[in-house]
Amino acid sequence: MSIFVKTVYALWYRHFSTWKSMFWSSLTSNVFNPLLFLFSFGFGMGALVESISIDAAEIVYLAYIVPGMMAYSGMFTSSFETSISAFARYYMQSYWDQVLATPAKLHHLIWGEVSWAATKAMFAVICVMVVGYVFNGLELSWNVLWTIPIMLLGCLCFAACGMVATSFATSFEIFSYFFTFWVTPMFIFSGVFFPIDRFPEYVQWLSNALPMTHLVDVIRALCVGYELTALAYVYKLGYIAFITALAYGVAYRNMKKRIFD
Amino acid sequence: MAVIEAQNIQKSFGEFKAVKGVDFQVPEGTCVGLLGPNGAGKTTTMRMIMGLSALTAGSLKVFGVPVDKVGRSEKMRIGLVPQEDNLDPDLSVRQNLEIYGSYFGLEKSYIKERADSLLDFMQLSEKEDNRVNHLSGGMKRRLIIARALIADPEFVILDEPTTGLDPQARVLIWKSLLKLKEQGKTLLLTTHYMDEAQRLCDNIVIVDGGKVLDEGSPKELISKHVKNNVFEVQKPIPADLEKSDIDHEDIGDSVLYYVNDPEKVQGLLGKNATYMQRVSNLEDVFLRLTGHKLRE
Ligand SMILES: Nc1ncnc2c1ncn2[C@@H]1O[C@H](COP(=O)(O)OP(=O)(O)O)[C@@H](O)[C@H]1O
Numbered sequence: 153m154s155i156f157v158k159t160v161y162a163l164w165y166r167h168f169s170t171w172k173s174m175f176w177s178s179l180t181s182n183v184f185n186p187l188l189f190l191f192s193f194g195f196g197m198g199a200l201v202e203s204i205s206i207d208a209a210e211i212v213y214l215a216y217i218v219p220g221m222m223a224y225s226g227m228f229t230s231s232f233e234t235s236i237s238a239f240a241r242y243y244m245q246s247y248w249d250q251v252l253a254t255p256a257k258l259h260h261l262i263w264g265e266v267s268w269a270a271t272k273a274m275f276a277v278i279c280v281m282v283v284g285y286v287f288n289g290l291e292l293s294w295n296v297l298w299t300i301p302i303m304l305l306g307c308l309c310f311a312a313c314g315m316v317a318t319s320f321a322t323s324f325e326i327f328s329y330f331f332t333f334w335v336t337p338m339f340i341f342s343g344v345f346f347p348i349d350r351f352p353e354y355v356q357w358l359s360n361a362l363p364m365t366h367l368v369d370v371i372r373a374l375c376v377g378y379e380l381t382a383l384a385y386v387y388k389l390g391y392i393a394f395i396t397a398l399a400y401g402v403a404y405r406n407m408k409k410r411i412f413d
Numbered sequence: 414m415a416v417i418e419a420q421n422i423q424k425s426f427g428e429f430k431a432v433k434g435v436d437f438q439v440p441e442g443t444c445v446g447l448l449g450p451n452g453a454g455k456t457t458t459m460r461m462i463m464g465l466s467a468l469t470a471g472s473l474k475v476f477g478v479p480v481d482k483v484g485r486s487e488k489m490r491i492g493l494v495p496q497e498d499n500l501d502p503d504l505s506v507r508q509n510l511e512i513y514g515s516y517f518g519l520e521k522s523y524i525k526e527r528a529d530s531l532l533d534f535m536q537l538s539e540k541e542d543n544r545v546n547h548l549s550g551g552m553k554r555r556l557i558i559a560r561a562l563i564a565d566p567e568f569v570i571l572d573e574p575t576t577g578l579d580p581q582a583r584v585l586i587w588k589s590l591l592k593l594k595e596q597g598k599t600l601l602l603t604t605h606y607m608d609e610a611q612r613l614c615d616n617i618v619i620v621d622g623g624k625v626l627d628e629g630s631p632k633e634l635i636s637k638h639v640k641n642n643v644f645e646v647q648k649p650i651p652a653d654l655e656k657s658d659i660d661h662e663d664i665g666d667s668v669l670y671y672v673n674d675p676e677k678v679q680g681l682l683g684k685n686a687t688y689m690q691r692v693s694n695l696e697d698v699f700l701r702l703t704g705h706k707l708r709e
């Protein structure tokens with residue numbers, strides 16, 4: 153195993169071993185979260201809209217929101233982990249100083265945070281999928297299997313973006329901006345609960361700039377089986393990968409400057 | 414070969430110069446003490462050695478390698494005991510050692526072996542499953558030292574290893590550090606406890622305000638700056654003594670006289686002087702060099 157993989161794994165494992173001791177509470181919240189959403193939307197929105205049409209196909213509302221919730225819970229969990237949780241480790245627990253005194257380097261450290269955040273988020277995503285399946289909101293198919301690596305890419309992307317927030321943060325208050333101007337818009341404007349074409353055009357521009365919109369679109373296409381062109385897949389996934397790389401680069405540069413200056 | 418060679422190293426934080434050109438060496442197999450009051454720049458110097466803080470100017474070599482080129486192979490040979498307790502609060506005592514060891518890329522079986530022997534060495538075996546929040550200050554410190562030793566480093570940096578501990582806890586740590594010395598490890602220690610420096614260090618570098626004031630073995634420093642004996646004489650000073658050319662320092666209410674031959678002062682004290690005589694020690698050197706004023 154290369155030193156890089158070995159070191160990132162060691163850092164990942166540190167987070168995993170603290171999480172293990174909280175497994176049951178984590179499982180409970182990850183299952184109840186989508187249950188509460190389904191309950192509320194099933195009775196609320198579902199009573200108003202029974203189905204939604206995409207490209208002339210009618211999709212039952214429940215099947216429409218399960219992929220949205222998959223993307224949302226992945227986005228929220230990974231964003232939270234590399235922002236507030238990682239910042240607590242960096243700022244309050246001197247965890248970063250501790251690690252950087254060993255042969256581990258800043259790249260390892262950030263990859264450790266990001267890969268762990270994505271792992272934890274994937275756990276949440278899979279909980280949503282199980283809940284969705286149990287309540288007939290998700291039909292199993294080979295396409296659905298593809299959502300797993302794609303969700304992983306998405307979670308890595310949001311984790312890297314959370315890391316950018318952490319690299320700028322000087323106190324916990326800063327994260328209220330991160331949630332208000334980044335996480336919440338991705339909840340509202342990215343088509344999690346209804347199609348973005350209901351927004352005025354300038355809002356759609358904003359929507360399309362958010363990586364979440366493309367993730368939701370791809371995951372939904374795979375889950376409910378509507379068609380996206382190959383080009384659309386390449387463009388959407390490429391955009392997510394691009395944002396990931398960009399965020400990682402910005403977070404790395406900021407952190408480097410901040411820690412070693 | 415010197416493990417550390419620092420030449421004119423400097424560090425500024427914005428306009429503020431924390432380290433203003435420091436030279437010192439840490440020869441292999443010795444214990445060097447960096448002694449200075451709070452804010453002298455000791456921690457900053459250690460952080461520069463560890464590569465946790467970039468140099469503003471100067472040259473710093475670690476195992477002969479310029480500090481900005483220091484890589485994995487050098488880092489494997491250094492253990493750091495930081496000033497603040499940065500143990501992992503989410504992990505147990507044993508996990509704090511084993512998981513830290515994994516950051517070095519060491520084999521699992523080797524880490525386990527090391528953790529066993531270090532828990533024993535630092536007398537923490539009984540606490541191995543406790544969360545670190547439940548440890549006393551002395552135990553935390555011992556665990557941090559054990560953690561620094563996990564990869565069996567040749568060179569150990571200790572930033573105020575015993576500050577804030579009770580005497581028993583300090584003695585226990587000193588004993589383990591002396592054992593490390595016996596094993597031939599190189600140590601760099603910061604402290605503001607003179608007894609600690611005198612006991613452990615072969616060579617002492619006294620720093621203040623980001624500069625080196627003097628350096629040498631404890632003995633050399635004492636005989637150079639404060640002779641063998643100190644007389645602390647209360648004011649008013651007897652006229653004969655005041656007129657004499659004996660090396661002295663006014664510290665407010667009283668004056669300190671430094672002499673090799675005690676009789677020289679005794680003859681000048683007269684009948685009514687209030688004074689205290691004692692053998693001089695490193696503390697006198699330190700106070701003489703860094704001044705008697707209170708620090709931050
Ligand atoms: N990151 C920093 N930013 C600004 N000033 C700092 C920083 N770190 C240390 N200093 C200042 O540099 C001086 C030396 O600090 P330090 O090396 O911690 O001293 P010591 O360890 O000898 O007590 C102090 O005045 C301290 O306030």
Ligand SMILES: [Mg+2]
Nearest residue numbers: 455456457496
């Ligand atoms: Mg210090």
